[in-house]
Amino acid sequence: QMLSPTFLQFIECVWHISQQFPTAFEFNSRYLIDLLHHVMSCEHGTFLCNCERQRVALSLEARTTSA
Numbered sequence: 583q584m585l586s587p588t589f590l591q592f593i594e595c596v597w598h599i600s601q602q603f604p605t606a607f608e609f610n611s612r613y614l615i616d617l618l619h620h621v622m623s624c625e626h627g628t629f630l631c632n633c634e635r636q637r638v639a640l641s642l643e644a645r646t647t648s649a
Contacts, residue, residue, distance in 0.1 A: 588632065589621065590618075590621065593614055593617065593618060593621075596614065597611065597614050600614070617649075620649050625646070625647065626646055626647050626648060626649040630642055630646070
């Protein structure tokens with residue numbers, strides 16, 4: 583798998599901030615859980631690789647769906 587670890591860290595940071603300030607966001611923990619499910623399933627090319635250049639080089643747009 584070629585998951586982007588930076589995105590996973592970003593989601594964790596958002597979760598921590600959303601726990602500190604629950605009324606500041608228009609989503610809840612369930613949304614983040616669903617998002618992580620899609621990230622870990624590798625069904626969508628949106629969450630693969632570390633940058634757009636790598637996604638283009640692997641032709642992920644033609645081979646996968648976008649979340």
